Amino acid sequence: MKIDRRSFLSLGIGAAAGTALSPLPWKLMDDVSIWTQNWPWTPVPAAGESTYVNSVCTLCPGSCGITVRKVDDRGVKIEGMKGHPVNQGGICMLGLAGLQLLYAPDRIKTPLKRSGKRGDGNWISITWDQAISEVAGKLKELRANGQAHTVAGITGSGPNTVSRLFKRLLTAFGSPNFFTTPSMDSSYRLALQMMNGAPPDAITPGFDLENADFILSFGSGLLDGWGSPVHMFRTNTAWRKTQARVIQIEPRLSRTAAKADRWIAITPGSEAALALGIAHVLISESLYRKEFVDNYTSGFEGVVNATGELQKGFKQHVLEKFSPKTVSELTGLDPAAIILLAREFAKAKAPIALFGKGQGKQPGSMDEALSIHALNALVGVINQKGGIYALPAPDYPGWPAIPPDPIADSGVKQPRIDGASSDAFSRLNQLPSAVLSGKPYPLNALLVMEANPLYTMPDSKSVQEAFDKIPFVVSFSSFMDETARNADLILPNHVYLERHEDAPLPEGFSRPVISLSKAVFKPLYKTQHVGDTLILLAKGLGSSIAEALSWKDFDTCLKQAMGDKMDTLQKTGYWTDPNAVFPDGKMTFATPSGKFEFASSAFCPGFTPVKIEGDATYPLVLIPCDTMRLASGDTANPPFDTKIVEETILLHQASLIEINPKTALSQGLSENDRVLLQTPRGQANVLVHLEEGIMPGVIALPRGLGHTAYDDYIAGKGVNLNRLMGPVADPLSGLDAAWGIKAKLSKA
Amino acid sequence: MSNSDDKTQAVSEKTVETSDRPGGSSKGIIVLCFFIGLAASLAFGWGVFPKLLYSRKQQPIDFNHSLHAGVVSNGCESCHFLRDDGAYSGAPKLAQCIDCHQDVQGNSPEEAKFVDQYVKKGIEVPWLVYARQPACVFFSHAAHIKAAKMDCVTCHGKIGESEHLKVYEQNRISGYSRDIEGASLINMLGFKKHTWDRMKMDDCSECHQKQKAVMGSVQTQKEGCFVCHK
Ligand code: SF4
Numbered sequence: 004m005k006i007d008r009r010s011f012l013s014l015g016i017g018a019a020a021g022t023a024l025s026p027l028p029w030k031l032m033d034d035v036s037i038w039t040q041n042w043p044w045t046p047v048p049a050a051g052e053s054t055y056v057n058s059v060c061t062l063c064p065g066s067c068g069i070t071v072r073k074v075d076d077r078g079v080k081i082e083g084m085k086g087h088p089v090n091q092g093g094i095c096m097l098g099l100a101g102l103q104l105l106y107a108p109d110r111i112k113t114p115l116k117r118s119g120k121r122g123d124g125n126w127i128s129i130t131w132d133q134a135i136s137e138v139a140g141k142l143k144e145l146r147a148n149g150q151a152h153t154v155a156g157i158t159g160s161g162p163n164t165v166s167r168l169f170k171r172l173l174t175a176f177g178s179p180n181f182f183t184t185p186s187m188d189s190s191y192r193l194a195l196q197m198m199n200g201a202p203p204d205a206i207t208p209g210f211d212l213e214n215a216d217f218i219l220s221f222g223s224g225l226l227d228g229w230g231s232p233v234h235m236f237r238t239n240t241a242w243r244k245t246q247a248r249v250i251q252i253e254p255r256l257s258r259t260a261a262k263a264d265r266w267i268a269i270t271p272g273s274e275a276a277l278a279l280g281i282a283h284v285l286i287s288e289s290l291y292r293k294e295f296v297d298n299y300t301s302g303f304e305g306v307v308n309a310t311g312e313l314q315k316g317f318k319q320h321v322l323e324k325f326s327p328k329t330v331s332e333l334t335g336l337d338p339a340a341i342i343l344l345a346r347e348f349a350k351a352k353a354p355i356a357l358f359g360k361g362q363g364k365q366p367g368s369m370d371e372a373l374s375i376h377a378l379n380a381l382v383g384v385i386n387q388k389g390g391i392y393a394l395p396a397p398d399y400p401g402w403p404a405i406p407p408d409p410i411a412d413s414g415v416k417q418p419r420i421d422g423a424s425s426d427a428f429s430r431l432n433q434l435p436s437a438v439l440s441g442k443p444y445p446l447n448a449l450l451v452m453e454a455n456p457l458y459t460m461p462d463s464k465s466v467q468e469a470f471d472k473i474p475f476v477v478s479f480s481s482f483m484d485e486t487a488r489n490a491d492l493i494l495p496n497h498v499y500l501e502r503h504e505d506a507p508l509p510e511g512f513s514r515p516v517i518s519l520s521k522a523v524f525k526p527l528y529k530t531q532h533v534g535d536t537l538i539l540l541a542k543g544l545g546s547s548i549a550e551a552l553s554w555k556d557f558d559t560c561l562k563q564a565m566g567d568k569m570d571t572l573q574k575t576g577y578w579t580d581p582n583a584v585f586p587d588g589k590m591t592f593a594t595p596s597g598k599f600e601f602a603s604s605a606f607c608p609g610f611t612p613v614k615i616e617g618d619a620t621y622p623l624v625l626i627p628c629d630t631m632r633l634a635s636g637d638t639a640n641p642p643f644d645t646k647i648v649e650e651t652i653l654l655h656q657a658s659l660i661e662i663n664p665k666t667a668l669s670q671g672l673s674e675n676d677r678v679l680l681q682t683p684r685g686q687a688n689v690l691v692h693l694e695e696g697i698m699p700g701v702i703a704l705p706r707g708l709g710h711t712a713y714d715d716y717i718a719g720k721g722v723n724l725n726r727l728m729g730p731v732a733d734p735l736s737g738l739d740a741a742w743g744i745k746a747k748l749s750k751a
Numbered sequence: 752m753s754n755s756d757d758k759t760q761a762v763s764e765k766t767v768e769t770s771d772r773p774g775g776s777s778k779g780i781i782v783l784c785f786f787i788g789l790a791a792s793l794a795f796g797w798g799v800f801p802k803l804l805y806s807r808k809q810q811p812i813d814f815n816h817s818l819h820a821g822v823v824s825n826g827c828e829s830c831h832f833l834r835d836d837g838a839y840s841g842a843p844k845l846a847q848c849i850d851c852h853q854d855v856q857g858n859s860p861e862e863a864k865f866v867d868q869y870v871k872k873g874i875e876v877p878w879l880v881y882a883r884q885p886a887c888v889f890f891s892h893a894a895h896i897k898a899a900k901m902d903c904v905t906c907h908g909k910i911g912e913s914e915h916l917k918v919y920e921q922n923r924i925s926g927y928s929r930d931i932e933g934a935s936l937i938n939m940l941g942f943k944k945h946t947w948d949r950m951k952m953d954d955c956s957e958c959h960q961k962q963k964a965v966m967g968s969v970q971t972q973k974e975g976c977f978v979c980h981k
Contacts (some may be wrong), residue, residue: 009777010784017788024789025796026936030804037925040887047886053838 022641053074057084057576059518060098061499062638064161064188064510065089065231067098070575071500071523078102078500078524083537084234088516088579089509090233097634098233100641104498104587105524108640109714111495112528121471122489131531131539134494138450139543141475142176145447145543151177151414153447157431159184159454159637162396163505164564165534168552169452170426170535175405175551176544177414180446182421182429184454184637185738187359188510189428190372193736197606198376199385199393200594203427209392210355211513212238216247217351217388219281219344219373221274221358225249227629228362228512235608248351250344252277255661255703256696257361258629267344268698269334271626276610277341278332278374279355282321284345285381289688293347295383302602309604315600317377317608325610335612353389354382361629363510364459364636364706366738373608386590395513395578397507400566408547418443421701423737432739434729435469438739448475452533453496455637457485458710461728462684479533484639484711496533503558504534505565505572516579517565519572532557606735616683617745622664624701625682625746629722633707640707642716651692652705658721659692660748661703667693670748679751680704680722682744683731684722686721688751697716702746801936805920805929811876812869813861816913827903827911839892842878845870851965879919881930882907887981894969899962908947956978 022028051074060069060081068087072080081101083094114134119125129137145154156173158166158181170181183189191208195201210230212218223229226239239262242249251263252274260266269277275705285291296303305316315323327338334341348354357376360367376391384390405411419426420443434456438446449470460466470476470489478490481498496502500523507517534557541552554560562569568578594600602608615624632648634640651659661679662672672678674690678701689704697703708721733740769878823829830843848870853865869876884890895901920929933939933949943949946958959966967974 006780006784007777010780013781014784014788017785017790018792019788019790021789022796025793025800026939027796027800030800030939031924034804034922034924036928041885041926043926050841050883052840053836216806488967620945738963 008405012699023166040488048074048079049077051077052466054488056521058500058521058523059506059576060094060101061160061506061520062097062101062104062634063228063232064186064634065233066161066506066509066516066518067094067231067233068518069094069098070099073523076525078105084576087518087577088514089231089512089518090578091237093233093237095228095232095631096644096647097237097631097638097641100643101500103641103643104482105500105527107373107716108480108713109717110481110498111483111487111493111530112529113174114495114529115493117491121225121476121491124483124488126493131494131529134492135494135536135539135543138477138494139540142244142540143512143544146177146410146414149410150447151410152179152417153444154178154450155180155182155420155434155448156450156452157182157184157434157454157456158452160452161506161508161510162251163507164399164561165452165504165537165557167399167402167564168534168537168557168560169450171402171405172541172548172552174415175408175411175541175548177289177408177411179415179417179419180421181426182431182434183426183428184456184459185363185366186510187363187367189738190366190369190736191358192447193369193428194372194376195393197373197603198380198594199601200592200600201393202593203425205396207394207396207508208516209394209513209515210357210511211387211392212355212511213241213513215353215355215384216245216248217348217354218242218249219262219348219354219356219378220249220251220253220259221278221356221371222251222253222360223357224257224259224361224629225251225357225364226262226631227257228355228631229259229359230363231509232362232631234509234512247290248347250347253360254626254698254701255628256694257613258630260696267336267340269336271624271698271701272615273334273610274358275368275370275374275608275715276325276330276333277336278371278378279321279325279608279610280327280334280341281348282317282374282378282381283325283330283347284317284327284342285349285378286321287639288346288349290346291381292383299385299592299598299669300380300601301594301596301598302600306602306604306607314604315607319653320602320607320609348378349382351382353384353387355379355384355390361627361706361741364629365627365742366733366736366740367742368740369733369735370608370610370613373606374610377601379610380601386601392513394515397517397568397578399564402564405551406547411547420446420630421737428736428738430732430737432460433732433737435460435462435466438469438472439465446473448477449473450477450479451486451490452479453637455480455484455486457489458635458712458723459725461725461730461741463723463726464685479536481530482639483712483714484637485710488712494533494536495528495530496536497522497526497530500524501530502532504532504561514579517568518577521576534560561639582629611734613731613733613740613742615731615741615744618683620748621682621745622700623659623746623748624743625680625727626701626703626743627728628661628703629704630703630707633705636705639710639713639717645717645720651694653708653721654690656720657688658704659690661692661697662748663697663699664693664695665699666702667691672750673750677751678747678748680727680746682729682746683726684744685726687727689722691748701743702748762978774824797936804921804923808879808919808921810879810916810919812865812916814916815859816911817860818914820911833893833897835899837891837893842876842880845873845875879921879928881910881917881919881928884950885925885927886932889979889981905946906950908945952979 055075056071060067067090068084070082070084083090083092085092113128115126116129118127159695160166173181196203250265251260252267254271261365306314327341331338356375356378420437423430427603476490477492478487479496480487503522504520538552541548571578672691674693680689704724706724709723710718730739731741855863931950938948966980
């Protein structure tokens with residue numbers, strides 16, 4: 004039998020018919036279509052038990068209550084915590100994207116030791132025991148050589164227990180060099196200290212914004228992340244209902260300005276002059292609240308100086324120097340507009356003037372802080388409903404005194420390296436120059452906790468040079484940020500969602516609140532709570548230091564620090580003073596005169612323009628700007644949030660500068676032109692974005708971009724503004740008062 | 752000319768050869784081949800293919816439902832319960848087992864294995880779930896057992912009476928469990944004796960239509976794909 008072509012065809016037809024009559028093709032077709040609906044690479048949250056854990060967000064000084072939704076051990080969503088006094092269930096996009104930080108690929112998973120050149124990114128994993136003994140060994144050596152004071156510590160955490168523990172460690176060790184990250188809060192506290200007479204540690208500014216009805220904001224980004232951002236959004240909504248008016252004074256049309264009732268663009272840096280100009284009108288037209296000024300203030304009419312002579316007071320000083328005409332020249336504002344603004348401010352029932360530009364991350368000039376605070380005093384809203392309170396800081400039960408130790412005692416008596424008189428107003432901005440000059444003494448070791456100075460400090464180049472000069476740098480960072488990258492050892496902290504700690508004093512809020520951060524997740528990696536790390540370091544250092552930090556672990560220490568508040572904290576997640584002692588109408592002040600001081604023999608609010616860097620070869624002025632969509636502090640912007648940044652801020656990987664079309668025209672530039680932006684401190688390639696809402700001659704660049712460390716999802720996007728800025732020390736506070744820098748553009 | 756002659760000759764030769772072959776036998780082979788093809792492909796399609804399509808896995812522990820059902824007080828819900836938020840807990844976690852199985856209780860080797868390999872090490876048992884709907888489906892146990900008061904057997908059969916766990920079969924292409932697609936080929940085609948014979952979309956809608964049960968979303972009362980599908 005021979006099989007020929009026909010038979011073969013027939014076999015095929017038979018097979019086809021049989022296949023069609025079998026489930027094979029139909030089932031395959033069905034399965035393939037089902038497969039397309041369940042592609043295995045589409046991420047699907049794992050099935051499991053949903054739980055909700057209340058905690059607090061510490062990604063910014065806002066301290067919002069959060070509720071984290073978990074499916075088994077996996078975090079799937081962060082929501083605002085309902086009923087939390089600060090945010091009442093609201094949340095911002097940074098808080099919302101927090102899980103991306105928890106699960107970020109650049110998390111540091113074990114203690115690391117540098118193996119190559121510093122900054123090269125070569126590390127070897129070491130054990131925790133080794134890490135602690137290396138750091139303790141190095142510090143011990145310095146201490147034995149009488150160089151305990153040449154160790155410094157920087158913290159970016161607020162005034163929480165971990166920061167206090169860090170400071171305690173340094174003090175017990177013998178170093179006076181404890182640094183916090185300065186912000187507008189530092190300037191506010193200094194202003195309150197000078198005018199209200201409150202001790203710097205025991206006071207925080209409280210803003211009763213909900214009850215204000217006329218908000219005179221001197222550049223504060225009320226809707227751009229100032230204070231406690233979510234709280235500010237809620238307050239703004241409330242203002243719409245109560246018909247409160249918001250006046251935004253700012254050289255560019257920020258989101259806050261756009262949503263305000265009026266936007267007033269003035270020459271950047273002339274805010275203090277405008278405040279005093281308004282004061283001039285209030286005084287000359289007798290619009291100020293005499294009842295308050297006459298009874299509870301001093302330094303208004305005159306000041307008695309040290310030798311007993313009567314000097315000019317605030318009133319005369321303002322009347323002589325800040326007439327609307329003079330102020331008009333300084334600010335570029337019409338005199339009539341100044342007068343009108345002052346009258347409106349005085350006539351409002353609950354006016355308030357606010358200080359702190361943008362998100363308030365920079366301390367700013369003390370002239371401005373004092374003038375604006377004086378304005379509030381003129382309308383009598385000090386310690387009043389709708390005004391500014393000097394709030395007593397919540398009292399933490401005292402820790403036992405640090406056991407005396409001769410080395411520590413002589414160490415802390417050394418001058419601080421930044422020239423500040425105490426750590427209450429530490430001047431982080433002065434640290435790089437002190438390190439570079441080696442004066443008053445060289446710095447031998449630096450410990451950095453929850454801060455990223457190599458990114459956040461102005462003039463990053465000199466900060467980097469200063470870092471290069473410090474022989475031993477330890478970072479406690481959870482992420483491979485710019486500072487961690489340049490460290491010798493990294494002892495990684497848990498990320499905020501894995502940490503049990505307190506979050507006191509939301510910035511820009513009306514009353515003291517302490518929230519409890521819970522360990523929502525078990526640590527994903529071999530990281531350690533920095534509080535525990537500090538305690539272990541103290542143990543490693545031995546003697547009186549171990550005794551000063553003799554807690555078994557950080558939890559015990561926290562419990563002791565929280566005292567009887569702990570119960571409430573654990574139950575509700577937050578604590579507010581049950582007998583809320585609002586200093587409402589409390590008109591006793593701890594100043595030498597016992598009154599609110601408009602001026603004293605030591606100071607009088609005035610206006611000395613901050614001399615920003617740059618000569619006539621730089622025709623433009625570069626100012627920073629802030630947006631809610633970019634985290635600009637120690638927290639890097641999570642990729643989710645960078646995705647929603649407008650194309651007028653970040654186009655592909657390039658930053659855009661905002662420039663007025665008129666200025667652009669004079670420079671021959673048009674939209675999206677690639678230009679080289681130069682300042683005396685650095686240069687960067689950027690794109691041009693034309694924007695009518697910025698004053699001619701001024702250009703703006705947002706903060707929060709241009710990371711060079713972290714991972715591919717964060718690094719390499721735009722330009723870090725801080726690289727281009729130059730700090731200017733304020734004569735009063737010594738903190739950075741620069742509001743901008745001179746700049747020029749050329750076609751790239 | 753010689754060319755033309757050659758062609759003619761070739762054609763005539765071919766004709767001769769063909770007419771030489773007995774036509775009947777050739778047809779028979781062709782028909783035979785057809786049936787061979789038909790039979791082979793039917794055998795493959797009905798017999799071999801379904802076996803190839805499914806991977807077969809043994810459960811990590813051969814759990815005895817019937818034994819446990821006799822000991823617990825609240826029937827199936829003793830271990831397979833609804834959580835406080837209404838979510839269904841699914842296969843039990845160690846937390847539910849360790850009350851009794853902190854240590855080995857009886858002399859079953861499976862229990863010994865469970866205690867040694869999972870309880871002692873604190874590792875959850877990776878149970879293979881026969882009835883899990885794919886991720887693109889919303890299914891609420893609470894709606895069915897609480898609101899519609901259905902019992903477990905209606906959809907899951909008599910698994911509660913079983914002494915051993917059957918082999919878990921999984922479709923290699925779609926990833927579905929065999930229990931969803933149909934226990935037998937006949938079930939797959941939609942002929943079912945029991946509710947639990949197949950649990951695909953048609954089976955959901957069949958029951959919903961028959962029972963005149965809620966046809967749309969509980970919240971919006973509207974019907975549409977996204978009532979059940981994500
Ligand atoms: S405002 Fe600050 S604290 Fe609140 S959610 Fe956003 S980042 Fe967190």
